[in-house]
Structures are given as structure tokens and as C-alpha cells.
Amino acid sequence: MKTSKKMFAGALAGVLAVSLAACGKSDSDGSSSSPAASNPGSGASPSASAPASEPAKENITITFQNIYPDPTDPKYKMLHKLVDQYQADHPNIKIELDSLNTDQQKLKLKTQAASKEVPDITIVNPAAQMQPFVDADLFEPLNAMVEQNGLKDTFQPGLLDAYTFNGNLYALPDGNNIAVVYYNKSLFQQAGIANPPATFEELVADVKTLKSKGITPLAIGEKDSWTGSFLFMNILLRTNNGPGFLKDVLAGTKKFDDPAFLDAVNAFQDLVQAGAFQEGATSFDYNAGENLFKTGKSAMYFMGSWATGGIETSDVGKDNNVGVFKFPTVGGKGNPDEFMLAPGSAFAVSKNSKHKQETLDFLNWFMLNYPKEIFELKGAVGIGQKVEGDFKAAGYSQMAIDVLNMFTQVKGGDLAFDNTMNPGTAQAHLTSIQNLFVSKKDAKDVAKEHQDAFDENYKK
Amino acid sequence: MKVLRVKPWTIAAFVGPGLLLYVCLVFVPILVSVYNGMFDWNGIGASEWAGFANFHKMLFNDKVFWPAVNHTLQMAILSLVIQLPVALFVAILISRHVRRANFLVTSYFLPVILSVVVIGQLWKTILNPASQGGMINQILDKIGLHAWTHSWLTEPKYAMYSIILVGLWQYLGYHVLIQFTGIQNIPADIYEAARIDGADGFKADRYITVPMIVPIFKISVVLSFIGSLQSFDRILVMTAGGPAHATEVLASHMYYQSFLSLKYGYGSAIACFLVVFSLAATVVVNLVFNQLEKRYT
Structure with a gap:
């Protein structure tokens, strides 16, 4: 009887030690070897993206959290059109949309940030609202990306300042x-x-x-x-x-x-x-x-x-x-x-994104095409980028x-x-x-x- | 003492996996919450040791906290004293008068399987002001009780009760099912014997059904009480704790502090309180029912 008690105590202690160790691991920032912890940026469904296989032309999924859930909104149509087009041009890339209304998205992102599982692309708000996320080093600086293909020059002058911290630009606004x-x-x-x-x-x-x-x-x-x-x-x-x-x-x-x-x-x-x-x-x-x-x-x-x-x-x-x-x-x-x-809500890229380069490329392409697309859908009032085209002739009210x-x-x-x-x-x-x-x-x-x-x- | 004729390691092997899961998913998070509660942390960036400051603030310095406790208790106690007796009554009626009870019990149970979001939206439209198409208010208007119409979800005086009402409606079927099953398990010969002795109808219920259903009733009580303490989704869908905290409960307060005000440490402190509170409630319920069971068996 005595031995059995001891064994139980030993087993319990072991159980506790293992579980505590597991917790300690997931708390540390990405240095552990478990797959879930080393890919914290894999978005809303970590279980789906955890088993990373590496075939020749890797099929990848980019999670795109956004705040355009309303099908009557031109931005919804723009988003779906551009995403479909990009997927057609890049058959190996799947863009998974996580469309939420504004308040839900804010909450979800904070929950995800608490467990360091920020989606590949997410939405943040300018200035003070963005600060805690930037301080926690969750986002990838976009300084280099925004220079590619002349994207930076499409934005209204000074607008990007609201998303820039210590000289680093962290997000691209969808509006102003x-x-x-x-x-x-x-x-x-x-x-x-x-x-x-x-x-x-x-x-x-x-x-x-x-x-x-x-x-x-x-x-x-x-x-x-x-x-x-x-x-x-x-x-x-x-x-x-x-x-x-x-x-x-x-x-x-x-x-x-x-x-x-x-x-x-x-x-x-x-x-x-x-x-x-x-x-x-x-x-x-x-x-x-x-x-x-x-x-x-x-x-x-x-x-x-x-x-x-x-x-x-x-x-x-x-x-x-x-x-x-x-x-x-x-x-x-x-x-x-x-x-x-x-200054509008803005697209940011997760620092821990599993497919960072693809995500940056997509966002660059997306932002370059955004003004033209949204102009045609008559949603171009108040976007943060310069729009070429005659609003009146295009049928704006x-x-x-x-x-x-x-x-x-x-x-x-x-x-x-x-x-x-x-x-x-x-x-x-x-x-x-x-x-x-x-x-x-x-x-x-x-x-x-x-x-x-x-x-x-x-x-x- | 060797009741089980198995070796200790066999027991460990069988109990181990379950225990491990339980410890990992229940005890460890609780301990982590207690630990987080000791920090001034926004949930995203760096944290700072704060000792018991969060707990102190919660108990003595938070204007929302005690009202939230109050709302939570209101919810728990009202669902207890209204829902369970009604459920028991319905269960007794069904088991006595309905031959094929399955259909009825299933119907009562239906709201339980519906998503709380669906139910919340449904009741929102029912409870809306008449000008926004609210059904209750329109009915009150039609039958000449205009003075009784209210904006049920946005007047601080009524908002909490409206939400409680929705909970009563949704979970009634759940408790009917539990208690109906309990009643079915009471052997029929006891009733037959009682009838010979002259106890019939509600007299039989008073002296047979009620005492014999006590253990099942206890499950109902615990589930209803703990469920109410933790209710959160209904609040979020229907009022988001508003207007101005009038329907804030502990769980929603915890959530908003953690994720909207970015006070994760403080939210964890509230979570700890909720755990302790739920445990205490369970212990009390158990004590009360142990007494009852002793008396009746």
C-alpha cells in the first residue's frame, strides 16, 4: 500500500512537471521546438497549417483578416474580386478571408495577439490604437515593400505618418x-x-x-x-x-x-x-x-x-x-x-508570418490595384491613395x-x-x-x- | 484496503492520460491566471510585476466590479428560483399525462441546441421598441397597454431582467429533460403502493417524486447556477454589457477589461475571482443537498 501511494505521488509529480514545462515553453517567445509554438503567426487555424510539408511548388495559405463583411459594401466586392484574381494568377496561393465587423475584429486580433497568433494580414487602427501592437513587435516593417512598384507614391502625402513608429512603417491604410x-x-x-x-x-x-x-x-x-x-x-x-x-x-x-x-x-x-x-x-x-x-x-x-x-x-x-x-x-x-x-484602418503584416515574402508580395499587388478597383465600384471616396479618373464621368453621385x-x-x-x-x-x-x-x-x-x-x- | 485487484501502475496507466489532460486544460490555466493576475500587463507587450494590486483594485476600487457581481448573482438566483421549479412542474405534468413524451420533451429542448447568437438576435427583435419592430411592445400597444411598453434592452432598469428572461426561455427545456429523466427512473411500484395507501396526484408528488428526485435536482441546480455565473455570450450578443455597464456580468467585465481596455493582468484577477466564486457556490450547493439527501433517504 505504501508503494502504491508513492507511485501515485511520483506519477502526479511527473504529470505536473511535464504539464508545467509545456506551459513554460508556449509562454517563451517562439524559441521552443514544438511546431505550434514555432509558427505562431499561422493565423486563425493553427492546427490546419501546423504540419508544414515542403513539396516542389508549395501550396500555401495566406490568412487575410479584414473588416469588409457586408456584401452590399463596394469594399466587399473589391476584396473578393482582387483576391479571386490573385488566386487565379497564382494557383499555389490560397487566400483565406476572415471577414469580421470592426469591433469583432479588434477583439479577435487582441485575443490572437495575446497568444502571438496574428494572421498573416490583419487590420489595425492608426496612432494610439496601434501602439501596443508595435511595442510588442508583432508587425513586419513595410519600409522596403512600400518602395516596390512605386506603391509609396500612390498614397496621399503625410498619411503614412499615422502608421509610422520610430521611422518604421507598419501598416498601409485603406482610407483617409x-x-x-x-x-x-x-x-x-x-x-x-x-x-x-x-x-x-x-x-x-x-x-x-x-x-x-x-x-x-x-x-x-x-x-x-x-x-x-x-x-x-x-x-x-x-x-x-x-x-x-x-x-x-x-x-x-x-x-x-x-x-x-x-x-x-x-x-x-x-x-x-x-x-x-x-x-x-x-x-x-x-x-x-x-x-x-x-x-x-x-x-x-x-x-x-x-x-x-x-x-x-x-x-x-x-x-x-x-x-x-x-x-x-x-x-x-x-x-x-x-x-x-x-486615417483609415490599415493592413499590417504579421512579423511571424509563415509565408512572409508571399504575403508582402500579395499586399503590394493588392494595394496597387485597390484604388482602380474601388474607383470602378464607386467606393473611392475617402480612400488614402490618389485616384486617376473623372469621378463625375464615372457616374459618381x-x-x-x-x-x-x-x-x-x-x-x-x-x-x-x-x-x-x-x-x-x-x-x-x-x-x-x-x-x-x-x-x-x-x-x-x-x-x-x-x-x-x-x-x-x-x-x- | 486492497479493494482493487490491480497493480498501482495499471491504475496510473489508465488514469494518467485523462488526469494529464484535465490538469493541463483546467488546473494549469487557473494557476496561470492567478500568476497573470499579479502583473500589470496589456496582453501584448511587456509585463510588470504588480503583486496583489490588481486584486486590491478589483475588490475596493472598481466601480463596475460589485455591480457586475450583483448582476451575476441576480441571474444565477433568478434562474434557480424560477426556472427549476417550473421545469420540475412541467416534467411532472409530462410524465403523468403524456403518453409519448419524447416529442414534447424534444420540442422543449430545441432552444438549447440553437446557437446563442441566433437566440440573442431573435430576442433582440422581439424586445426592440415598437418603432423598431419589437413584437412585445407592439402587442402591448395593440391591447391598449401603451404605458407598459419599454425599450427592454436599453433601459438600465429592465435590461438585466430581459436578458435573464431569455436565459430562462432557452434553458427551461434542458432542465425539463434532466428532471423528466429523473422522474422516469422512479420505480412505478412505489406510486402503486402509495395509491393503495391513498396518496395520489400531487400528494404523491409531494411525498414521492420530490424526495426521490433530489439527487437529480441537485445536478440541475449546479448546472443552472454555474452556467449563470459564467454566462457571457448572451450578454455580448444582446447588449455588450451596456448601456453603460447596466448588464455587465463578471465574465463580460473580465473580457472587456482584458481585451478592450488591454488590462490582461486585471482581467486575469477577475477570472480568479470567478473561479473561486464558482467553487464556493458548488460547495454550498453540495452541503445543502447533502443535508437534504440525508433527510430524505
Whole structure:
């Protein structure tokens, strides 16, 4: 009996030692000999790509994580067309698409990054949102690749700076956008509103008029809480009489209880209290919110200009029915030519990609063909690259051309909150703004929530 | 003491593989979580030792944490006190009055095999405001109860209960199945004997079915309780914890802290709490049922 106990103890200890050792291995960064750990970049399905065989012309799979899941979106069509074409030209290369909506993709990538299993190509957001991934050394620098075939010169000057860290370029943007307000002309007419609002006060008045006619004034997908934040930040850009509020906070020259911030909170609440948004807005995700506008159920929609293509090709966009206006002044403050700026989400290549060279070649080809393809599909408003071609002749709507003209009038602006401050602070901000949709709060309390979160997340 | 007439190494050989898997997939991750909980780490880059700071912050300094515990408990207790008795009642009715019960039990079970995402979307459209096509609100409107209409998922007061309701609906069939099977296993001659003694109908249930089903009922209780503690997907699909944390539960809080706020260490600390909490709940349930079983057997 004694021996049996000992043997059990021995067996258990052995089991524990083996399993602990296994864990220690997978934690170390790629130095172990197990196949799964040495190929951490093999994407969403490591089990499928683990047994690497080496025939003459190797069949390889490139995992392409993207945020174009909506078949009505021109970018979806562009993506599928280009990928099919590339696969036809390169029979040994299979490109596996992992299409997710924006928030899901962000979460998935973070989960994958935690286990060092970043897909070959993935999507990142500029500046502060990208920083942690770059710090963790997950991406391949694209300095050399972007020089090939003259790809670099296709981008708008200065745009790539938002994706460059310590002199290394880590991602290529699919767009460069500004925030605008789209409006449904026939619904405005129905409510007897002649012109789009020129001031925030007019906007609130229009909201009330539309509401009284039973029309949802503004559509929003506030379950994805960045949407409300984007709008709020545009108000702040006005009440602050110009850009740079968050930068001043980061520099320590301003605090969140600044009058500009308080005014912005109050203005935002005016909008909510006037019934601007659809009922139950906080349970609508981004696509559901946008669809309200696209199906003609709401009169206005505040969004980045990336939505132009989708709206243009939707039913509501027919017959020049959708117009667009700049976000108005708030309380007489601010300049409508200052916009919320959104350097687009961008394609990055995993540093641990198993087929790095093929992936880089593909991405280079993809980005070179992207402007032409998307131009033909009428989705070229707000892309980050120069487009050759006559928009009007190509059949772009008046709305799209109006948006393009606004680009030429941009006199600076701010990046979104989560592109400026670190994730911890940004999350607290997003929750705080989401809360304004369901309960009226004192602006000072909102400011305090922000300040507390900021102090906590930037204490070191 | 030699009850088993096999050599120890044989036992080890048979138990070993399973034990190894179990240890690797259950115990090691828990230990790793505890370890990660001691770091200030964003889940991607370098980490920094933080000792018990994360745990301290969780217990004393997090405005979302205790409400999340509260919501989690609400969910667990409400599903316990509403779902299980109803399931037992349904199971008794089925076993007594339905001859070929399979079809009915399968029907009740159907929602369980549906994906939570499908169910979440389905109920979202049912619970939406009337202006967005919500069924419940439209019905309330039609029958003249306009005052009762609410935006069920986005009013902080009701959002949590709406989500609990969906859970009750989905898992009722699961517990009906478990308890129905339990009732089927009670020998028929006991009921016959009872009938001779004058105990029939619900009297027989009170003195025979309920006491004899206690061990099965315990399984239901544990599954329902632990399931509720860990529920996460339903929250994510329906409200994403919103509006403003009104439907945040422990699991979703853990997830958002880890992956959205990039506080992986802190998320791990919450995970540890969840493990301890679940273990404690299981122990309590076991103690209670040991008493009950002693009393009835």
C-alpha cells in the first residue's frame, strides 16, 4: 500500500512537471521546438497549417483578416474580386478571408495577439490604437515593400505618418476620412425643412421637427460605442474652438473639467433629450444603425466619409436623394472646415508570418490595384491613395462629389478619442458617453469620470 | 484496503492520460491566471510585476466590479428560483399525462441546441421598441397597454431582467429533460403502493417524486447556477454589457477589461475571482443537498 501511494505521488509529480514545462515553453517567445509554438503567426487555424510539408511548388495559405463583411459594401466586392484574381494568377496561393465587423475584429486580433497568433494580414487602427501592437513587435516593417512598384507614391502625402513608429512603417491604410453628416432629402422635405442645419441649434430644432413628424432624426449604432464618441468628439472640436483638446489634456495643460468639455457634454445631452436618436440605440450595432439610414428610416446619419460608397449604392441613395453637410458650429464656436479626421484602418503584416515574402508580395499587388478597383465600384471616396479618373464621368453621385470637395476644404481637425488616448482611458470614455444615451447626467460628473480614468490609466 | 485487484501502475496507466489532460486544460490555466493576475500587463507587450494590486483594485476600487457581481448573482438566483421549479412542474405534468413524451420533451429542448447568437438576435427583435419592430411592445400597444411598453434592452432598469428572461426561455427545456429523466427512473411500484395507501396526484408528488428526485435536482441546480455565473455570450450578443455597464456580468467585465481596455493582468484577477466564486457556490450547493439527501433517504 505504501508503494502504491508513492507511485501515485511520483506519477502526479511527473504529470505536473511535464504539464508545467509545456506551459513554460508556449509562454517563451517562439524559441521552443514544438511546431505550434514555432509558427505562431499561422493565423486563425493553427492546427490546419501546423504540419508544414515542403513539396516542389508549395501550396500555401495566406490568412487575410479584414473588416469588409457586408456584401452590399463596394469594399466587399473589391476584396473578393482582387483576391479571386490573385488566386487565379497564382494557383499555389490560397487566400483565406476572415471577414469580421470592426469591433469583432479588434477583439479577435487582441485575443490572437495575446497568444502571438496574428494572421498573416490583419487590420489595425492608426496612432494610439496601434501602439501596443508595435511595442510588442508583432508587425513586419513595410519600409522596403512600400518602395516596390512605386506603391509609396500612390498614397496621399503625410498619411503614412499615422502608421509610422520610430521611422518604421507598419501598416498601409485603406482610407483617409473625415466625419460628415448625411441627410435624406425627401424626409427633410416631408418634415418641411428646406435647408440642412447651419448651426447646432438649428440641428436640435430640426431634430424636434422631424421627431414630431414621426421620423427618426439621427441613426446611430451605439452598441458599438465608438459611434457616439465620434459624434461627441466633433461637438468637442467645436466647443473647444479648434482641435487639440485631448492633446492639451495629455500635455497636462488642460483638464476634463474645462468649460469646452462641459459645453460639449451639455450640447450632446441636448441632442439626446431632443430625441435625436432612434429608440433603443444602445442595442444597435454599427451595421444595424447604418441600415436605418440606408433603408430610409432615418433622416440623418453622422459618420466618417467611408460610409459614402455604401450609402450611394443603397436604395435611399438613388436619384440624388442623399445630401451631405459639414458638422455645424456649436454655440457659435468652432469652424465647420475643421473635421474629425480618420486615417483609415490599415493592413499590417504579421512579423511571424509563415509565408512572409508571399504575403508582402500579395499586399503590394493588392494595394496597387485597390484604388482602380474601388474607383470602378464607386467606393473611392475617402480612400488614402490618389485616384486617376473623372469621378463625375464615372457616374459618381452629386453627394460623393460633394464629399470629395469637402476633402479639399479641410483645415485640420482631431483624431478620434481612441486614436489619441490609451485603451484604458478610451474604454472609460466610451462607457461614459454611452451612458448619456440612457440617462441624463451632470456634465461635471461626466468630466470627473473622464478625469479619474485618465489619471488612473496614465499614472506612471 | 486492497479493494482493487490491480497493480498501482495499471491504475496510473489508465488514469494518467485523462488526469494529464484535465490538469493541463483546467488546473494549469487557473494557476496561470492567478500568476497573470499579479502583473500589470496589456496582453501584448511587456509585463510588470504588480503583486496583489490588481486584486486590491478589483475588490475596493472598481466601480463596475460589485455591480457586475450583483448582476451575476441576480441571474444565477433568478434562474434557480424560477426556472427549476417550473421545469420540475412541467416534467411532472409530462410524465403523468403524456403518453409519448419524447416529442414534447424534444420540442422543449430545441432552444438549447440553437446557437446563442441566433437566440440573442431573435430576442433582440422581439424586445426592440415598437418603432423598431419589437413584437412585445407592439402587442402591448395593440391591447391598449401603451404605458407598459419599454425599450427592454436599453433601459438600465429592465435590461438585466430581459436578458435573464431569455436565459430562462432557452434553458427551461434542458432542465425539463434532466428532471423528466429523473422522474422516469422512479420505480412505478412505489406510486402503486402509495395509491393503495391513498396518496395520489400531487400528494404523491409531494411525498414521492420530490424526495426521490433530489439527487437529480441537485445536478440541475449546479448546472443552472454555474452556467449563470459564467454566462457571457448572451450578454455580448444582446447588449455588450451596456448601456453603460447596466448588464455587465463578471465574465463580460473580465473580457472587456482584458481585451478592450488591454488590462490582461486585471482581467486575469477577475477570472480568479470567478473561479473561486464558482467553487464556493458548488460547495454550498453540495452541503445543502447533502443535508437534504440525508433527510430524505
